[in-house]
Amino acid sequence: MKKSKLILAAVLGLALAMGASAKTFITIGSGGTTGTYYPTAVGIAKIINENLPDVKANAISTGGSVYNAGAIQTGDLQMTMIQNDIAYYAFNGIVVEKFIGKPADKLRGMATIYPEPVHVFARKDSGITSIADFKGKKVYVGDIGSGVEQNAKQVLEAYGLTFDDLGTAVRGKPKQAAQLLQDGRIDAMFYTAGVGSSAIAQAALTTDIVFLPIEFAKIDFLKKKYPFYAEIIIPAGSYKGQDKPFQTVAVKATLAASADLDADVVYQIAKLIFKDKVDQFKAIKPVIAQHFSVDKALDGMPIPLHKGAAKFYEEEGIAIPDAAKPID
Known part of the structure; x- marks a missing residue:
């Protein structure tokens, strides 16, 4: 009897171990905690954890898109938020120094x-009225990577x-x-984020700032040289003290995954957040x-789709653009 119990315990232990090993663990990269990437990634992880018992997801704050693409390649991330322009540069191994000759092809x-x-915005007392005035100024230009x-x-x-033309980057x-902007230790900031980003809202709440439009001629230059940019108007009242709209350029926040992630898991996640629980997904942030x-x-979408995601779109009857056709 004792021997039978030991055998049964061993079998149960093996089954539990196999069950544990069968669970898929996904780390989702985002950006700074005050941007829109982080709450979006946290919300996606929550939806996954509440609905897919064989998948465990967690979201982490990171340095941003360039880091995230590299971490997908090394396997430190399995899914990530990323700008579409950086995704394109990383996948093709161009423009961004980190990826030239070393593409993030996963x-x-x-x-x-x-x-x-x-x-793009500056303290009102900085004397800056245009991006052209940034020469010699202390300007935040984003986290490294x-x-x-x-x-x-x-x-x-x-x-x-x-x-190099800035006083300090x-x-x-x-x-x-x-x-730093609030304390007067920098003059201006660049920040790429969905309208309503808490970092920008914080700056507007605590400091008299002026939003700097990108002139139409400069927008044309950017769109021709960097085709992922699109012109966009930020509506008046989006931030405290912003009493008129201003034009700028925009890229697109993109959800990406590693080619190493199981296709069936990616299919389940795509179906879950883009269809079955899409209302919950949209409720994460107003911009979504x-x-x-x-x-x-x-x-x-500038890079090939994960084959699991492609299966979802095919089932939904959504045409896949040439640039996004899966290659696996």
Whole structure:
């Protein structure tokens, strides 16, 4: 009898071990905690954990899009939020120094979610009235390895400036930058995020700031050289003290996954958040509710889809653009 109990215990232990090993663990990369990527990733992880018992997801704050693409390649992340322009550069091994000759070819698309305007703003008492005035100023240009860094570099290029022309190109987290702006230790900020980002709202609440539009000629330059940019108008009243709309450029927040992630798991996740629980997904942030729809989820998708996501879109009758056709 004792021997039978020992055998039974061993069998049960093996079954439990196999069950544990069968669970898929997914780490979702985002960005700074004050941006829109982090709550979006947290919300996606919550939906997954509440509805897919064989999948365990957690969201982490990261340095942003460039880091996230590299972490997908190394296996430190299995899913991520990422700007569509950085996804394209990373997958193709171009433009961004980190990926030139070393493409993040494990990166696969799942959906584009909402536009991310490039916000440019300065303290009113800085004397800055245009991005052209940034020469010699202390300007936050994004965290090292972030999409913001690339956007800042490209917008400055449109004005004939580089980081070297700034008095100081300030790095770090957006929340820290907002505090520096409030304290008068920097003059201006670049920040690429959905309208209503808490870091920008914090800056507007605590400091008299002026939002700096990108002139139409500069927008044309950016759209021609960097085709992922689109013109966008930030409505008046989006932030405290912003009494008129202003034009800028935007990229698209994109959900991506590793090619190494099981296709059936990715299919289940896509079906869950883009269809079965889409209302819960849209409720994560107002910007998602305003802009996301499954029939437009491949607009601006610049990299091949994960084959699990492709299966979902095919079932929904949604045409997959050539750039997004799966390659696996």
